[in-house]
Amino acid sequence: MSGAKTAADQPATALFQLHAQQVEKLPPCQAQCPNSGDIRGWLGVIAQHEKNGLTLNQAYDRAWEMIADLNPLPATVSRICPHPCEDLCTRADKDGAVSINAVERFLGDWGLSRSLPLPRIDSEKHPESIGVIGSGPASLSFAYQMARRGYSVTLYERHSVPGGMLRHAIPDYRLPREVLDAEVERLLGLDIALRQNVDLGNDVDLEELREKHTLIFLGLGAQAARHLGIPGEQGPGVITGIDYLRQRKERSESLDGKRVLVIGGGNTAMDAARSAKRDGADVTVLYRRSETEMPAIGTEVDDARAECVDFRFLVSPTRIIRDGESIQSVQVQGMRLGEPDEQGRRRPLPVPGALQELAADIVIVAVAQASDWHGLEAVDTAHRWLRTRDDGKLDKDLWAGGDDRGPSIASRAIAQGRLAAESAHAELRGERGAGAASARNPINAGAVKTDFYANQQRSQTPRRPQTEWLSNPDAEINQTINYDQAIEEAARCMSCGLCFDCQQCFMYCNASGFTRIQETSPGNYFVLALESCEGCGKCIDLCPCGYLEARD
Numbered sequence: 001m002s003g004a005k006t007a008a009d010q011p012a013t014a015l016f017q018l019h020a021q022q023v024e025k026l027p028p029c030q031a032q033c034p035n036s037g038d039i040r041g042w043l044g045v046i047a048q049h050e051k052n053g054l055t056l057n058q059a060y061d062r063a064w065e066m067i068a069d070l071n072p073l074p075a076t077v078s079r080i081c082p083h084p085c086e087d088l089c090t091r092a093d094k095d096g097a098v099s100i101n102a103v104e105r106f107l108g109d110w111g112l113s114r115s116l117p118l119p120r121i122d123s124e125k126h127p128e129s130i131g132v133i134g135s136g137p138a139s140l141s142f143a144y145q146m147a148r149r150g151y152s153v154t155l156y157e158r159h160s161v162p163g164g165m166l167r168h169a170i171p172d173y174r175l176p177r178e179v180l181d182a183e184v185e186r187l188l189g190l191d192i193a194l195r196q197n198v199d200l201g202n203d204v205d206l207e208e209l210r211e212k213h214t215l216i217f218l219g220l221g222a223q224a225a226r227h228l229g230i231p232g233e234q235g236p237g238v239i240t241g242i243d244y245l246r247q248r249k250e251r252s253e254s255l256d257g258k259r260v261l262v263i264g265g266g267n268t269a270m271d272a273a274r275s276a277k278r279d280g281a282d283v284t285v286l287y288r289r290s291e292t293e294m295p296a297i298g299t300e301v302d303d304a305r306a307e308c309v310d311f312r313f314l315v316s317p318t319r320i321i322r323d324g325e326s327i328q329s330v331q332v333q334g335m336r337l338g339e340p341d342e343q344g345r346r347r348p349l350p351v352p353g354a355l356q357e358l359a360a361d362i363v364i365v366a367v368a369q370a371s372d373w374h375g376l377e378a379v380d381t382a383h384r385w386l387r388t389r390d391d392g393k394l395d396k397d398l399w400a401g402g403d404d405r406g407p408s409i410a411s412r413a414i415a416q417g418r419l420a421a422e423s424a425h426a427e428l429r430g431e432r433g434a435g436a437a438s439a440r441n442p443i444n445a446g447a448v449k450t451d452f453y454a455n456q457q458r459s460q461t462p463r464r465p466q467t468e469w470l471s472n473p474d475a476e477i478n479q480t481i482n483y484d485q486a487i488e489e490a491a492r493c494m495s496c497g498l499c500f501d502c503q504q505c506f507m508y509c510n511a512s513g514f515t516r517i518q519e520t521s522p523g524n525y526f527v528l529a530l531e532s533c534e535g536c537g538k539c540i541d542l543c544p545c546g547y548l549e550a551r552d
C-alpha cells in the first residue's frame with residue numbers, strides 16, 4: 001500500500017495500535033522496465049538460492065526461465081537496452097544501482113551456453129492459425145507467446161533473414177549477429193514457420209492472409225527514414241542513417257579520409273557516426289539542440305567521443321552545396337534554445353545571420369524514422385503511426401505492436417508483442433486477460449531502510465580495451481560479467497517491497513506472531529498470524545524492505 005504507516009509516523013498514544021500485515025509492493029526497477037520484468041523476483045531466486053534449496057546453477061537456470069517467460073531474446077535485448085530499470089533503483093543513492101542489465105545479460109548468455117529450452121505454457125494444440133508480418137522483436141515476441149500457448153504460427157518477412165532492425169541496423173560491435181542468430185533459432189524451434197522474402201503488399205496481400213489465418217499481427221516497424229527537405233539533398237553522397245547501416249551490414253566500404261557529416265542526435269545517428277569512423281572517415285555529428293536534449297543513449301555519445309567523433313550542437317542544415325554532383329559543404333544555421341515543446345524538450349530557434357559552411361564529402365541523414373504503409377490499404381493509416389487499443393488490438397482480427405505504433409526501443413517492442421499475444425489468446429479462448437504485475441501499489445520512496453544493508457560496490461560491465469575498438473571494428477565492446485560477479489550483484493538487491501528472509505520480524509516479535517513456512521520461496525518465508533498481533537508496530541519498523549505495513 002503506497003501510504004504505509006510506520007511506528008515513527010504515529011503519535012505516542014497510537015503506538016500500540018499498529019497491527020501489521022504483509023503486502024507485496026511494486027519495486028521501482030519493475031515499474032521502469034518497459035517489459036515489466038520481475039527483476040526483484042529473478043535476482044531474489046539467485047541471491048536466496050541456498051535458503052530455498054537450490055544450487056547456484058539451478059538458481060541461474062530458474063532466473064533465466066523467469067526472464068524468458070516475458071522475453072524470448074534476453075541475451076540480445078540486454079545487450080542494447082538502455083536499462084531504464086536502473087535509473088530509479090533504490091540502491092542508487094547508497095552505493096550505486098544494482099547492475100540489473102549486467103546480470104540479465106549474464107543470464108541471457110547462460111541460457112544459450114546451457115541450451116536451455118524456451119518454456120512452453122500449454123501442451124494442448126489449438127486449432128487456430130496465426131499469421132505474423134515482420135520478424136523484428138515485436139513479431140518474434142508475439143509469435144513466441146502464441147506458439148508456447150499451442151498455436152501454429154507463420155512469420156512473413158520481406159528480407160531473407162529474420163531480426164528486423166536488430167539484424168539490419170544495430171552494428172555488430174554492440175550486438176554480435178551470432179547472439180541474435182542463436183536466440184532466433186531457438187525461438188523458431190518452437191515450430192514457428194518462417195517464410196522469408198515475402199513482402200506484404202507485393203508478394204501477398206492482407207486480405208489473402210486474413211482468409212488463411214484466424215488472426216494477424218502487424219510488426220512492420222518504422223522502416224522508412226525522414227529526409228531533411230533542403231536544397232541539394234537529392235543526389236550522390238547523401239544517404240539516410242538506416243540505409244547506410246543496412247548496406248554496411250552487407251558489406252562495409254572504405255571511407256578513408258572522407259569528411260562525413262551525420263545529421264541527428266538519436267541512436268541511429270550515433271550508430272552511423274561510429275560506423276563511419278570504423279570505415280575510416282572523419283566524422284562530425286550535427287545536432288540542432290544542445291547535448292542535454294539529445295535522445296541517443298548517453299553511453300553511446302560518450303563512446304562516440306572516445307572514438308574521436310566530433311560534435312557540433314545548436315546547428316541545423318539549410319543547404320547542401322555541390323560542385324557538379326560532388327558535395328562540397330553543408331550550410332548550417334546557428335540555433336538557440338527557446339521554450340519547451342509538447343514533449344518538454346526546448347525548441348531550437350534560428351539565430352538571425354548565424355550562417356556557416358562546413359566542408360563535407362558525405363552527408364548521413366539520421367533525423368527520424370517514418371512509417372511505410374504499403375500493403376495496409378485496408379487499415380486506418382491516417383495517422384503517422386498505427387493507433388491501436390492499449391493491448392495492441394487494431395481491428396476484429398488484427399493486432400499490432402512495436403515501432404509501427406511509434407519508434408521506441410527493443411524491450412518495448414517485446415512488451416507490446418507479448419501483451420498483444422496475451423490479449424489475442426484470451427479473446428480466442430474466451431478468457432479474461434491476465435492481471436498486470438503493475439496492478440500492485442508502488443513502494444513508497446523512503447520505505448526501504450537502506451542503512452540496514454551492508455555497503456557493496458556495484459560491479460562494472462567489463463569492456464574491450466579502448467585501443468581495440470577501431471582496430472577490431474566489429475568486435476563487441478561490452479562483455480559479460482562472470483559467474484561469481486552475477487551472484488554478488490544479485491545479492492546487492494534490497495528486495496524492495498518483498499520479504500527476503502532477514503528474520504528481523506520473526507526474532508523480535510514478542511507475541512510470536514511469525515511462523516516459518518516449511519516450503520519457502522523468495523518472498524514466502526513467514527506467515528503472520530493476524531490474531532496474535534498485539535499492535536506494537538515493532539516489526540513494521542524493523543522490516544528493512546518495506547514489506548510489512550500497518551493495517552487500517
Ligand SMILES: Cc1cc2nc3c(=O)[nH]c(=O)nc-3n(C[C@H](O)[C@H](O)[C@H](O)COP(=O)(O)OP(=O)(O)OC[C@H]3O[C@@H](n4cnc5c(N)ncnc54)[C@H](O)[C@@H]3O)c2cc1C
Pocket residue numbers: 080081082133134135136137138139156157158159162163164165166169170198199200201219220221222223242245267268269271297374375401402403404407408409410411413
Ligand atoms: C540504428 C538503430 C539503432 C537502435 N538502437 C537501439 C538500442 O540501442 N536499443 C534499443 O532497445 N533499441 C534500439 N533501436 C530500436 C529498435 O531496433 C526498435 O525499437 C525495434 O527493432 C522495433 O522492433 P519492431 O519489431 O517493431 O520493428 P523492426 O525491428 O523494424 O522489424 C520490422 C520487421 O518487419 C519487416 N517488414 C516491414 N514491412 C514488411 C512488409 N510489408 N512485409 C514483410 N515484412 C515487413 C521488416 O523487414 C523487419 O524485419 C535502434 C533502432 C535503429 C534503427
Ligand code: SF4
Pocket residue numbers: 032033034035036037039077078081082083084085086100101104411
Ligand atoms: S529489459 Fe531493459 S529495462 Fe527491462 S530489465 Fe532488462 S535492461 Fe532493464
Ligand code: SF4
Pocket residue numbers: 027028029030039040088089090091098100492493494495496
Ligand atoms: S534494490 Fe532490487 S528491488 Fe529495489 S529497485 Fe533495485 S533492483 Fe529493484
Ligand code: SF4
Pocket residue numbers: 498499500501502503504505506525526539542543544545547548
Ligand atoms: S522483517 Fe525481514 S523477514 Fe520479516 S517480513 Fe521484513 S524482510 Fe521479511
